[in-house]
Amino acid sequence: MSSRTRLAFNVKLNKAGETINIQISDPKNIQADNLALATWGSSEVLANVLHRIPIDLNQNHALHSVPTVLELGAGTGLVGLSAACIWRTSVVLTDLPPILPNIQANIEMNSDIVRENGGSVVCGTLDWAAPKNMDLETRNEETSMIDERAKSWRARVIVAADTVYSEEHPELLVNAIKARLDLGPKARLVMCYPLRIGYLDYIRDLWSRMEEAGLVCDQEGRETIDESWEEDTPYEWCVWRWQDTEKSDCTQ
Numbered sequence: 001m002s003s004r005t006r007l008a009f010n011v012k013l014n015k016a017g018e019t020i021n022i023q024i025s026d027p028k029n030i031q032a033d034n035l036a037l038a039t040w041g042s043s044e045v046l047a048n049v050l051h052r053i054p055i056d057l058n059q060n061h062a063l064h065s066v067p068t069v070l071e072l073g074a075g076t077g078l079v080g081l082s083a084a085c086i087w088r089t090s091v092v093l094t095d096l097p098p099i100l101p102n103i104q105a106n107i108e109m110n111s112d113i114v115r116e117n118g119g120s121v122v123c124g125t126l127d128w129a130a131p132k133n134m135d136l137e138t139r140n141e142e143t144s145m146i147d148e149r150a151k152s153w154r155a156r157v158i159v160a161a162d163t164v165y166s167e168e169h170p171e172l173l174v175n176a177i178k179a180r181l182d183l184g185p186k187a188r189l190v191m192c193y194p195l196r197i198g199y200l201d202y203i204r205d206l207w208s209r210m211e212e213a214g215l216v217c218d219q220e221g222r223e224t225i226d227e228s229w230e231e232d233t234p235y236e237w238c239v240w241r242w243q244d245t246e247k248s249d250c251t252q
Contacts, residue, residue, distance in 0.1 A: 007023075007024045007026060008021050008022070008023055008024075009021070009022045009024060009044060009047065009078060011047045011048055011078075011082045011085075011086075012048045012051050013051060013085065013086055013117070014051050014086070015051060015052070020082070020085050020113055020117065021113070022047070022078060022081050022082060022085075022110055022113070023106070023109045023110055024076045024077070024078055024106055024109075025076070025102060025105055025106055025109065026076060040075065040161070040162040040194075041162070041194060041225045041231070041233070041235060042161040042162035042192040042193055042194055042235055043075065043076070043078040043079050043161040043162065043192075044078065044225065044226070045161075045192050045223045045225060045235040045237065046079050046159065046161045046190070046191075046192035046237055047078050047079050047082035047083075047161075048082075048223075049192070049221070049223065049237050050079075050082060050083055050086045050087070050159075050190070051086050053188075053190060053219065053239055055087055055156075055157055055188060056156075056186045057069075057087055057089050057156055057157065067089075067090035067091060067092045067120075067122070067155070068087075068089045068090060068091075068155060068156040068157060069083050069084070069087065069089055069090070069091040069092070069155055069156065069157045069158075069159065070091070070092050070094065070155035070157070070158050070159075070180055071083070071091060071092070071093045071094060071158070071159045071160065072094060072126065072128070072158060072159075072160045072163060072173065072176055072177075072180075073094075073095055073160055073161075073162075073163040073173075074093035074094055074095045074099070074103055074123070075095065075099065075103075075161075075162075076102065076103070076106055077093045077103045077106045077107065077121075077123070078161075079159050079160075079161050080092075080093040080121060080159065081093075081106065081107070081110050081114060081121060083119075083157075083159055084114050084117070084119030084120060084121050085113065085114055085117035085118075085119050086117075087119070087157075088117060088118035088119055089118075089119055089120075090119065090120045090121070090122075091119065091120070091121045091122075092121075092122055092123065092124060092136070092155070093107070093121060093122070093123040093124075094123065094124050094125060094126035094134065095123075095125070095126075096125065096127070097125050100123055100124070100125060100137055103123045104123055104137055107121050107122070107123060122136055122137065123136070123137050124136035124137050126176065126180075128172035128173060128175060128176040129172060129175075131175055131176040131178075131179035131180055132152075132179055134153075153180075154180055154181060154182040154183065154187075155180055155181060155182060155187075156182050156184075156186065156187055156188070157187070157188050157189075157190065158177060158180060158181050158188075158189045158190070159189075159190045159191070160173070160189070160190075160191045160192075161191070161192045161193070162192070162193055162194065163191070163193070164193055164199065164202045164203060164206050165199060165202065166202070167201075167202060167205075169202060169206075170202055170205040170206040170209050171205075171209060173206065174206070174209040174210060174213055177189055177210075177213070177215075178213050181242075183242065184242075185241070185242070187241060187242060188218070188239055188240065188241055189210075189215065189239070189240040189241075190237070190238075190239050190240075191237065191238055191240070192235055192236065192237040192238075193235070193236060194233045194234070194235050194236075195222075195233065195234045195235065195236055196233055203236075210240060214242055214243055214244055215240045215241065215242060215243065216240065216241060216242075216243040217238050217239070217240055218239045218240060218241045219238065219239040220236065220237065220238040220239070221236070221237055221238075222234050222235065222236050222237075223235050223237065
């Protein structure tokens, strides 16, 4: 977890070695699920892996239409903001209501760099217990189509970092993924989590539930965090796709 209230993250933009600088505010006085709002290690790891993941976002579509990427449990928004720049696309960052003001502040803080890299970002609430309900904070061209069909909108790509740290999370997270991930063959779920001993049972449960839902892991890897984090926990990232896009339980 970060130890400062204002951080600058250098995120890898492409395989050529270019980087972008994402500014993040971490106000420790905000809490959700009994945890202080902060940028966790999984977010930095995943943000720096995104440029290595082959994603087909159908860049021929207009940017100012339906956003293509959804972040679940966005926290401070580092992953979603990075995705907007790296994949040059539109992203919706979602979390619980207490978290949104800081997400919106981070969106505004990084608006120039996101725009310069061909992306756009909005945020909203999405409760994993009722994933078909989503309330966007910003009302503009980019969100109007989602507003009109919020209950049925699905993202081509879902990203999630450090979203499994209690026994309830695997079931809730998979339900949200089933409700919000596009059902086509190009849809991808990209996740990252720490391999801490206390979390391993939750991760095993998550994988089991994902496979039962009709998802298959397409790519995975392990990374270590920068030494400034003062920890040696390994982090695992994985990319999932639908094994059978016609499978009936994928539409539930």
